[in-house]
Amino acid sequence: MGQDWRTRLIHSDVSVPEGFRSLATPVFRGSTTLFSRASDMVDTWNHDDVPYTYGTYGTPTTLTLARRLTALDGAHRCFITPGGQSAIAVVYLSYTASGAHVLVPDSIYGPSRAFANRVLSRHGVEVEYYRPLIGASIEELIKSSTRLVWCESPGSLTMEVQDVPAIVKAAHRKGVTVALDNTWAAGVLFDAFRHGVDVVVQALTKYVGGHSDLLLGSVSVRDETVYQRVGSTLQDLGMATSPDDCSLALRGLQTLAVRLSVIESSALTIARWLAAREEIAIVLHPALVSCPGHDAWVRDFSGSSGVFSVVFRPPINRTRICAFVDRLKLFRIGYSWGGVTSLVALPDLAESPNAGTYGDRLLRFSIGLESPDDLIADLSAAISTLRNSNA
Numbered sequence: 180m181g182q183d184w185r186t187r188l189i190h191s192d193v194s195v196p197e198g199f200r201s202l203a204t205p206v207f208r209g210s211t212t213l214f215s216r217a218s219d220m221v222d223t224w225n226h227d228d229v230p231y232t233y234g235t236y237g238t239p240t241t242l243t244l245a246r247r248l249t250a251l252d253g254a255h256r257c258f259i260t261p262g263g264q265s266a267i268a269v270v271y272l273s274y275t276a277s278g279a280h281v282l283v284p285d286s287i288y289g290p291s292r293a294f295a296n297r298v299l300s301r302h303g304v305e306v307e308y309y310r311p312l313i314g315a316s317i318e319e320l321i322k323s324s325t326r327l328v329w330c331e332s333p334g335s336l337t338m339e340v341q342d343v344p345a346i347v348k349a350a351h352r353k354g355v356t357v358a359l360d361n362t363w364a365a366g367v368l369f370d371a372f373r374h375g376v377d378v379v380v381q382a383l384t385k386y387v388g389g390h391s392d393l394l395l396g397s398v399s400v401r402d403e404t405v406y407q408r409v410g411s412t413l414q415d416l417g418m419a420t421s422p423d424d425c426s427l428a429l430r431g432l433q434t435l436a437v438r439l440s441v442i443e444s445s446a447l448t449i450a451r452w453l454a455a456r457e458e459i460a461i462v463l464h465p466a467l468v469s470c471p472g473h474d475a476w477v478r479d480f481s482g483s484s485g486v487f488s489v490v491f492r493p494p495i496n497r498t499r500i501c502a503f504v505d506r507l508k509l510f511r512i513g514y515s516w517g518g519v520t521s522l523v524a525l526p527d528l529a530e531s532p533n534a535g536t537y538g539d540r541l542l543r544f545s546i547g548l549e550s551p552d553d554l555i556a557d558l559s560a561a562i563s564t565l566r567n568s569n570a
């Protein structure tokens with residue numbers, strides 16, 4: 180007698196022709212991964228030991244993205260995480276325990292600062308901030324309990340370009356690991372491993388995704404020791420990523436070069452236009468000499484992306500800037516960056532030591548793929564309104 184229809188809904192031996200070939204990476208979904216025999220069952224995150232054991236540790240789609248990034252970054256291995264912020268958290272948690280000391284740049288992006296201040300501090304980790312342009316002098320801040328020097332270069336709000344090679348040299352002299360958030364450089368405009376970094380984080384949400392429709396992060400590691408440390412932390416945290424998002428990121432990789440090239444050119448055109456405006460005191464774009472750390476950018480980067488900030492000239496203040504922003508039509512207001520739509524964001528620098536320097540006069544831009552002429556026309560209309568209002 181044949182099986183009941185309820186069973187046949189679940190179990191089936193249908194097959195389809197083999198040999199379908201597509202340029203797209205298939206989306207493999209799955210929590211459960213099947214083993215052939217009971218004695219094969221093992222729970223490990225390490226795909227080098229057993230290819231697949233559980234969906235949390237990745238499916239072939241996730242692993243394809245990880246391996247593409249491994250190759251691009253020149254890494255030993257790469258992990259995919261549910262977002263850039265979770266990639267940052269995994270690195271911190273891999274390297275710290277109660278009593279550890281970490282060095283974090285003042286210019287760090289807000290949620291990364293919040294993780295250090297709230298989660299790490301609560302768990303007995305000493306968080307010390309350093310000036311982002313400190314370079315080799317970081318060595319003076321390293322203690323016997325220092326476990327990690329964090330870098331974010333450029334800082335994604337105040338844009339200081341760090342002397343990462345000098346920081347790496349000093350940290351390695353004392354046997355301390357260096358981690359870098361390489362998101363601004365889209366993982367490709369700054370060769371982090373060639374410059375000695377041990378662990379590289381990227382928010383794939385930004386330029387790799389490229390269309391503001393996914394959240395993913397990556398953690399690329401220099402060697403097997405870092406691989407083991409980060410992999411086991413990831414297993415214990417249970418951070419799983421969506422294979423659908425990974426397939427979108429794989430698609431995004433294919434157009435990253437052309438998007439970045441247009442974005443770089445438009446952002447520079449707009450940054451230079453802004454630099455010539457009397458309403459602007461300073462343009463913080465790493466490729467302009469006005470940006471702190473510009474020399475390091477010239478030396479270490481192969482290009483620039485589309486995120487930069489401007490500081491308005493006093494007495495233009497936050498209220499005026501809000502009015503200016505509200506008049507923009509093409510620039511949209513929102514967090515995140517790296518997509519096709521140009522964005523502006525008014526960061527809260529309150530917790531940052533740079534608050535004293537820039538006050539509440541800083542506005543962050545992310546340039547997208549619109550025509551730069553139209554974007555400048557949009558800014559021009561809004562800026563003239565600001566001037567006419569005697570700001």
Ligand SMILES: Cc1ncc(COP(=O)(O)O)c(C=O)c1O
Nearest residue numbers: 262263264288335362382384515
């Ligand atoms: C520099 C930087 N790193 C990491 C992140 C976090 O990325 P996600 O939004 O994917 O968590 C962001 C997000 O804005 C960022 O600006």
